[in-house]
Amino acid sequence: MKLCEGRIAVVTGAGRGLGRAHALMLATHGAKVVVNDMGGSADGRGDDQTPAEEVVQTIKAMGGEAVVDTSDVSDWKGSKAMIDKAVETFGGLDILVNNAGILRDRMMINMSEEDWDAVIKVHLKGTFAPAHHAGNYWRQQSKAGKPVDARIINTTSHSGLFCNIGQANYAAAKAGIASFSIVAARELQRYGVTVNAIAPRATTRMTEGLREWTPEQLERRDPEWIAALVTWLCSPEASKVSGKVFEAWGYGYAVAESWQHGPMTQASKNPAELGASIEEIIRFSRKNAGIDRDTWLDV
Structure with a gap:
């Protein structure tokens, strides 16, 4: 059964990794896809149209x-031009998957x-x-x-939700995306639009070299596991699911x-009175x- 037959999707960062998996899975399930990708390196430098072209050729x-x-x-x-391309090429828009991102990890x-x-711009503004x-x-x-039965799927991260060290820029952007997704879900529901976010764990060029994985772990980190969830969330079956991460x-x-x-605890205008009560609520x-x-974690 094709879950997204005839639906029109835009997938950002779709030339490689998770975005590529999303685009291919959506196409397998009948969606027409705008494959967006500038083709830059993992840190956002350079450009190359080849990855996006290869995905389009595969579809x-x-x-x-x-x-x-x-x-x-x-x-x-x-x-805006990207959204307009979907409408002008395929006659409308039903799905937006915001996946594009870069990494510039530092303490x-x-x-x-x-x-x-750079990281805040690509992730946070590039979602908004x-x-x-x-x-x-x-x-x-x-x-x-x-009639509108539309979907936005945003990409947050475990780093944003649970605060991985060495990724202050990335975590801040991804935490912002999670909150943004919930706000957008509340604002857009009146128009027939659901908004959800995913925090994926997958082996892509952005995670290569972080550690050694066993064959089973590599299989469980295949992007297709995440693309399956995204495709279901994009389908009419998921019309009642919104505001979730x-x-x-x-x-x-x-x-x-x-x-x-x-x-x-009770508030006070005297800071000298706060010590014991603040320590108590922290303890609980x-x-x-x-x-x-x-x-x-303690911190």
């Missing part, structure tokens, strides 16, 4: 429909302004700008009385729970969750 060889787009998703006009005190700005333009398209369709890999899928209200609060499910 066409499968009997599907796809087109290359090399817009910069973090550029306001470029991201915070060694991180340059350029390292910070396409979502903004897609959201406006769907709002116009809804106001014109046309999913952890995803071959070992399973989980709903990542957002910030929760913790222990509370949960420790910060680590990236591993059974890990809890």
Whole structure:
């Protein structure tokens, strides 16, 4: 059964890794795909249209429909042009998968302004700008009385949710994407749009060399495990699922729970009175969750 038959999708960063898996899986399930990728290196430098072209050729060889787009998703006009290409080429838009990203890992005190700005721009603005333009398209369709059953899938990270050291720029951007996704879900539901986010664990060029994996671990980190969840979330079957953040890999899928209200004490305008009460609520609060499910950290 093809879950996304006839649906029109834009996938950013679709030339390699997770984005490529998303594009191919969506096409396998009947979607027409705008394959967006500038073809830069893992740290965002350079450009090469070849990866996007290869994905499009693969989709066409499968009997599907796809087109290359090399817009910069973090550029306001470029991201609008990408959304417009879907509408002009295929006649509409049903799905936006925001996947494009780069890495420039440094300890915070060694991180340059350029390292910070580049990662924040690609991830955070590169999620907001396409979502903004897609959201406006769907709002116009809804106001014109046309049925809308649309999807935005954003890409957060375990680093953003659980705060991996050495990735202050990346974690800040990815945490922002998680919160942005929930806000966008609440704002766009009136127009027939669902918004969810995924925190994937997969072996791609951005994670190569981080550690040695066993053959089983490599299999469980295959991007197709994540692409399957994304494709289902993009389908009509998922019309009631919105505002969720999913952890995803071959070992399973989980709903990542957002910030929760913790222990509370009375307020005071006198800071000298606060010590004992603040220490008490800290004692009864949960420790910060680590990236591993059974890990809890003091800081």
